[in-house]
Amino acid sequence: xxxxxxxxxxxxxxxxxxxxxxxxxxxxxxxxxxxxxxxxxxxxxxxxxxxxxxxxxxxxxxxxxxxxxxxxxxxxxxxxxxxxxxxxxxxxxxxxxxxxxxxxxxxxxxxxxxxxxxxxxxxxxxxxxxxxxxxxxxxxxxxxxxxxxxxxxxxxxxxxxxxxxxxxxxxxxxxxxxxxxxxxxxxxxxxxxxxxxxxxxxxxxxxxxxxxxxxxxxxxxxxxxxxxxxxxxxxxxxxxxxxxxxxxxxxxxxxxxxxxxxxxxxxxxxxxxxxxxxxxxxxxxxxxxxxxxxxxxxxxxxxxxxxxxxxxxxxxxxxx
Numbered sequence: 001x002x003x004x005x006x007x008x009x010x011x012x013x014x015x016x017x018x019x020x021x022x023x024x025x026x027x028x029x030x031x032x033x034x035x036x037x038x039x040x041x042x043x044x045x046x047x048x049x050x051x052x053x054x055x056x057x058x059x060x061x062x063x064x065x066x067x068x069x070x071x072x073x074x075x076x077x078x079x080x081x082x083x084x085x086x087x088x089x090x091x092x093x094x095x096x097x098x099x100x101x102x103x104x105x106x107x108x109x110x111x112x113x114x115x116x117x118x119x120x121x122x123x124x125x126x127x128x129x130x131x132x133x134x135x136x137x138x139x140x141x142x143x144x145x146x147x148x149x150x151x152x153x154x155x156x157x158x159x160x161x162x163x164x165x166x167x168x169x170x171x172x173x174x175x176x177x178x179x180x181x182x183x184x185x186x187x188x189x190x191x192x193x194x195x196x197x198x199x200x201x202x203x204x205x206x207x208x209x210x211x212x213x214x215x216x217x218x219x220x221x222x223x224x225x226x227x228x229x230x231x232x233x234x235x236x237x238x239x240x241x242x243x244x245x246x247x248x249x250x251x252x253x254x255x256x257x258x259x260x261x262x263x264x265x266x267x268x269x270x271x272x273x274x275x276x277x278x279x280x281x282x283x284x285x286x287x288x289x290x291x292x293x294x295x296x297x298x299x300x301x302x303x304x305x306x307x308x309x310x311x312x313x314x315x316x317x318x319x320x
Contacts, residue, residue, distance in 0.1 A: 207224070
């Protein structure tokens, strides 16, 4: 696998004869499929403890669908400073970093806009169709969120609802991979298609499927191999619903508060971490036609699929 200036490239590949036994652990969490694969079967019990602990912790900290989630304290504070846990502070720091790095294309203040479009509960419980929604309103802006590192405090303007779903999902993938890798195991973790790798990979590499539904099952369009870093796929075909006569999807353009123009059906990006890959793949949907040039300028290997089926790749993505 070759390195780029700010990420990792992926390479096409298939399972090699004599590959070490890989053990899979599957979960349903955070409203999506979670898969952990490790090359060390004897470490599975410890790996499962890391997996379940991290998934539970991020859900309790960041979920906007849980009335008891810690993030609700920020929403209920009326614009006052709130002391938060180390994990929520990390998740907020990551979310604001992603927003800055993407020029605001991925913005955690889209929570209210998401709710007004009908995504106000776990996606499996969202009605597939319904009446028209109110006129979309732009997100308040990530710069309105304040963090105090010394006091480990955060302040959210009164009336602003945060949605950390995108960056928090990638963050927990990186945290799980790092935790299991620290046990001495080679591991790859997929949280709804957001993939993170740590530890020694099986020879010659991990093989990862790419598709609309987390790259699992019959929808796999391409298989890549990786030995390190992160891979993330964003899709406008999955997590979609209808309100009135409008088809909506879960990736919002913060400038409008509406579902981003669906130029791309599927965007996959390889990077040095899952957080970086997810930030770029999500932003690419918002960037629309500008996405290939922007991703190339960031030195990231990417594969973008239009709704017409045309595939565009950036330098570093393997030829089929």
